[in-house]
Amino acid sequence: MKHILILTTGGTISSITSKEGLIPQNADTLLKETLHDSSTELTVKSIFVLDSSNIQPEEWKIIAKQIFDALPLYDGIILTHGTDTMAYTASMISFMVQHPNIPIVFTGSQLPIEHPLTDAIDNLRCAFAMAKSDIPGVFIAFNRKIMFGCRCVKARTSSFDAFESINFKTLGRISATGLSIKREMIHTTSLKPKLVLDINTEVFLLKLTPTTSPKVIPLLIENGIQGLVIEAYGAGGISFIRRDFIKEIQAAIQKGIPVVVCSQCLYERANFNIYEVGTKVLASGAIEALDMTTEATVTKLMYALGQTSDLKKIKEIFLTPISYEINPENYNN
Numbered sequence: 001m002k003h004i005l006i007l008t009t010g011g012t013i014s015s016i017t018s019k020e021g022l023i024p025q026n027a028d029t030l031l032k033e034t035l036h037d038s039s040t041e042l043t044v045k046s047i048f049v050l051d052s053s054n055i056q057p058e059e060w061k062i063i064a065k066q067i068f069d070a071l072p073l074y075d076g077i078i079l080t081h082g083t084d085t086m087a088y089t090a091s092m093i094s095f096m097v098q099h100p101n102i103p104i105v106f107t108g109s110q111l112p113i114e115h116p117l118t119d120a121i122d123n124l125r126c127a128f129a130m131a132k133s134d135i136p137g138v139f140i141a142f143n144r145k146i147m148f149g150c151r152c153v154k155a156r157t158s159s160f161d162a163f164e165s166i167n168f169k170t171l172g173r174i175s176a177t178g179l180s181i182k183r184e185m186i187h188t189t190s191l192k193p194k195l196v197l198d199i200n201t202e203v204f205l206l207k208l209t210p211t212t213s214p215k216v217i218p219l220l221i222e223n224g225i226q227g228l229v230i231e232a233y234g235a236g237g238i239s240f241i242r243r244d245f246i247k248e249i250q251a252a253i254q255k256g257i258p259v260v261v262c263s264q265c266l267y268e269r270a271n272f273n274i275y276e277v278g279t280k281v282l283a284s285g286a287i288e289a290l291d292m293t294t295e296a297t298v299t300k301l302m303y304a305l306g307q308t309s310d311l312k313k314i315k316e317i318f319l320t321p322i323s324y325e326i327n328p329e330n331y332n333n
């Protein structure tokens with residue numbers, strides 16, 4: 001008999017309607033009833049009851065610890081979570097709980113489980129099937145798709161198809177033939193599960209607009225940031241006339257602040273080697289995020305900075321794949 005753990009954290013899936021809008025509550029009994037299956041033992045545990053907009057690094061550490069401690073005791077773990085920041089938490093957990101030996105499956109819903117038209121039941125069942133699959137890793141199960149946790153982005157506010165797997169194939173789907181998984185996408189490892197609680201949360205994400213002043217960078221440094229991610233334009237471009245970001249990026253790096261550059265485009269890799277507005281950025285010493293999502297980029301920089309403050313080592317850690325978040329084929333072109 002398989003033993004599956006469901007950890008609950010709140011979100012729409014467990015919310016009720018109130019005068020102030022949807023408020024999460026404890027819906028553990030309902031969740032358990034939805035997944036009732038005589039061939040599986042289910043344990044449900046509430047970690048906290050929060051809208052995911054309130055989930056922050058303090059909660060990530062609790063989630064990571066709960067998951068890590070449960071790894072030897074269960075065949076699979078489902079984590080219910082609000083959808084709004086699920087991609088951030090799933091990315092961060094991919095770096096905080098490395099080489100898991102069982103499936104860790106995030107899910108949630110766009111409508112509360114109590115709503116007659118809810119998508120929660122479908123999503124929970126999809127997560128349940130994946131949690132029983134013996135395939136190790138951190139995943140998101142949503143709208144009958146299984147995706148790698150650190151490849152996901154919440155792309156739609158209200159459609160049931162809320163999440164997309166960015167620059168990476170969807171790992172699995174549920175259809176009339178059941179759950180089909182592209183097992184060839186899974187890398188096996190003999191490495192033991194590892195818990196990483198040291199993360200540096202002083203990482204700032206700066207999305208450029210044509211009016212953004214580069215003066216914001218020294219201000220951010222004065223205010224204590226220790227890592228900077230810049231969402232640049234297109235394949236990779238940052239202004240150097242009038243609003244000269246290159247000078248400020250160089251100054252930040254000289255002060256020991258790693259600067260990572262990614263693209264505002266959701267799909268396809270960033271490549272700062274194509275245009276002059278990109279090559280100047282690389283020459284300044286910034287690190288390219290290649291094909292990573294912004295969510296994975298920000299959380300991976302927090303992870304890397306938690307391990308070392310040596311800029312060379314940060315770059316090395318940042319560009320080494322940990323949990324499918326970066327595609328090694330994109331390294332050398």
Ligand code: ASP
Pocket residue numbers: 010011012013050051052053081082083084085108109110
């Ligand atoms: N605001 C909710 C949350 O992220 C949205 C949801 O769960 O779909 O907790």
